[in-house]
Amino acid sequence: MRVVHTFVESQNVIWKELLYTQYLSAVLAKKHYGNITLVTTPQLAKMVTELGLPYDEIITGVTDNTDLKCWSIPKLKSYCHFNESFLHIDTDVFIFNKINFGKKLNKNGSFEKQFKSPIIFAHPDLKYENKFNTNVAIEFSNLIKTSFKEDGHTNYVLGHLYSNLFMKLFNTHDSSLVRNVDFASIPNACIVYADDFNLLKEGTNLALKHYYQNKDIIDADDYGENYIEQLMIHANLTMLNTDYKTQSLDMNHILFKQAPFERINDTNPASAKINDTSFPYNFKIIDRCNYCNNSTDKLMSFKDKFDITNFFDYNFEGFLHTTFHKWYDVFQIIIIDNLRKEIGDDNLLKIYDYYKKIYPSLKLPTKSSGEILYEELTGFKFDKNKTLL
Numbered sequence: 001m002r003v004v005h006t007f008v009e010s011q012n013v014i015w016k017e018l019l020y021t022q023y024l025s026a027v028l029a030k031k032h033y034g035n036i037t038l039v040t041t042p043q044l045a046k047m048v049t050e051l052g053l054p055y056d057e058i059i060t061g062v063t064d065n066t067d068l069k070c071w072s073i074p075k076l077k078s079y080c081h082f083n084e085s086f087l088h089i090d091t092d093v094f095i096f097n098k099i100n101f102g103k104k105l106n107k108n109g110s111f112e113k114q115f116k117s118p119i120i121f122a123h124p125d126l127k128y129e130n131k132f133n134t135n136v137a138i139e140f141s142n143l144i145k146t147s148f149k150e151d152g153h154t155n156y157v158l159g160h161l162y163s164n165l166f167m168k169l170f171n172t173h174d175s176s177l178v179r180n181v182d183f184a185s186i187p188n189a190c191i192v193y194a195d196d197f198n199l200l201k202e203g204t205n206l207a208l209k210h211y212y213q214n215k216d217i218i219d220a221d222d223y224g225e226n227y228i229e230q231l232m233i234h235a236n237l238t239m240l241n242t243d244y245k246t247q248s249l250d251m252n253h254i255l256f257k258q259a260p261f262e263r264i265n266d267t268n269p270a271s272a273k274i275n276d277t278s279f280p281y282n283f284k285i286i287d288r289c290n291y292c293n294n295s296t297d298k299l300m301s302f303k304d305k306f307d308i309t310n311f312f313d314y315n316f317e318g319f320l321h322t323t324f325h326k327w328y329d330v331f332q333i334i335i336i337d338n339l340r341k342e343i344g345d346d347n348l349l350k351i352y353d354y355y356k357k358i359y360p361s362l363k364l365p366t367k368s369s370g371e372i373l374y375e376e377l378t379g380f381k382f383d384k385n386k387t388l389l
Contacts, residue, residue: 001101002086003033005055006078010065012043016355016368021326022091023053023351024339029089030054031342032098039078041065051354052347069219070211072229075189079204085197090190092326094338097318099255101193117247118196119203119237121187122321123256125230126161162186165227169214174239181235185248189230190321191255199244203236260286260319264299274329274373279304281330285317302330309377312337332370333377340380352382 005026007014014022030036038048038055045058062081063074078088087101101120103111162183166173194200211218211228218224238245247253265282280301298317302308308330325331340348356366371382 001033002037002082002084003029003035004037004039004078004082004086004088005029005091006039006063006075006088007044007091008041008063008065008068008074009044010068012041012047012065013358013362014044014047016351016359017327017332017370018091019051019351019355020332020335020339020370021322022048023051024335024342025089025091025093025095026053026055027339027342028095030056032095033087039063039074039081051351070215070225070228072225073208073211075229076204076208076211076233079192079194080201080208082194082197085195086193088192088194090321092322093190094316094320094322095318096315096320099319101195113195115193115195115252116243117253118194118199118241118244119253120191120193120195121189121234121254122191123188123254123259124251125186125188125226161223162227162231165218165221165224166231168217169210172210172214173235177235177239180238180245181231182238182245182249183231185251185253186231186234187248187254188259189233190323196241199237199241200233203233203240206236207232256286256319258286259321261316261321261323261325263325272327272329273369274305277305277328277330285320305330305373306377308333309337329370329373332368333374336370336374337378345380349382349384 005022007022009015026036026038035056036054037057037059038045038053039059039062040048041064042060045060048055048058059081063077067073067077075088089095100114102114104114106112170178192200207228210232218228221227234248238248244253251257262284263282264284271277280303282299282301285298285300286296302311311334322331322335326335336348352367352371359366367382375381
């Protein structure tokens with residue numbers, strides 16, 4: 001099984017915080033699955049090669065930074081490129097414990113597929129339950145009960161995030177898609193395992209066609225990228241494949257029953273910078289994935305900045321999707337420490353020295369706030385007065 005990263009950036013630079021994140025994601029994936037491929041641009045290919053990221057293959061020409069008006073389009077183009085089963089993971093996904101996507105031994109002593117669904121995603125993208133606090137209700141509006149019914153099943157569409165564009169473009173949708181789509185099972189695509197890669201390619205190509213036919217409208221929407229990547233591919237798969245539809249209605253097309261990581265009690269959300277971060281920094285994780293049957297919530301927190309070091313050897317129950325938290329100093333130092341353990345001090349310093357050369361021309365500080373905090377809490381020094389490149 002091929003494992004794939006996709007990364008494209010408008011200025012053809014991988015910012016340091018993203019580089020640390022992507023590097024650790026690649027190292028962990030390769031450790032578990034034996035390979036990692038990057039789909040990117042020639043300029044970024046040169047950068048990751050110079051920095052020594054462990055990609056077995058770097059593919060250019062599939063996408064470029066002109067696709068970034070809708071940032072999910074490069075991923076969709078990657079899905080369509082491969083003619084073999086593959087696992088696509090976002091560059092901010094850390095698989096600490098290997099997830100088995102192959103076959104398992106059943107009770108009869110024979111092997112069967114680990115998952116019945118031909119396509120597996122990460123977790124539900126949104127909580128579809130009629131329990132919203134005021135802020136969520138304002139942000140996403142109220143539940144809208146649609147008229148899309150089939151076999152007694154009624155879809156419930158969360159206002160705005162997906163329903164806004166879907167209804168705005170309603171007349172462009174195939175009637176079969178409208179009959180089959182299930183909003184309650186829209187998945188998050190930080191992980192996509194394509195056992196049936198031809199099915200994913202077909203569903204993705206339909207989503208791309210829909211995007212280019214309605215590009216101006218989708219690009220103008222705040223959630224156009226989510227709509228095209230997560231709703232439209234999912235909707236096409238439910239239309240195209242009965243097995244996928246059946247499994248997704250039972251929520252068997254996902255690894256996790258809920259988002260494996262979630263900030264909680266965000267009445268005073270943390271800032272990316274440590275000096276502006278509010279503590280305790282509370283979050284929730286789940287300790288088992290869907291294919292292991294049961295899951296349990298674990299409520300955790302960083303009590304203060306010094307407490308973060310107690311999580312340096314914690315594996316977040318095997319899986320972490322950092323999302324926007326990858327920019328936060330509290331997670332940058334965890335990422336840096338994990339990467340340091342995986343690649344060693346010399347290779348970590350190689351990253352620092354690389355950016356020390358290029359960041360002044362971009363008018364950026366040579367030492368990130370995450371690096372400064374890591375030095376403060378560990379005594380490690382990035383400035384060794386030597387150049388490793």
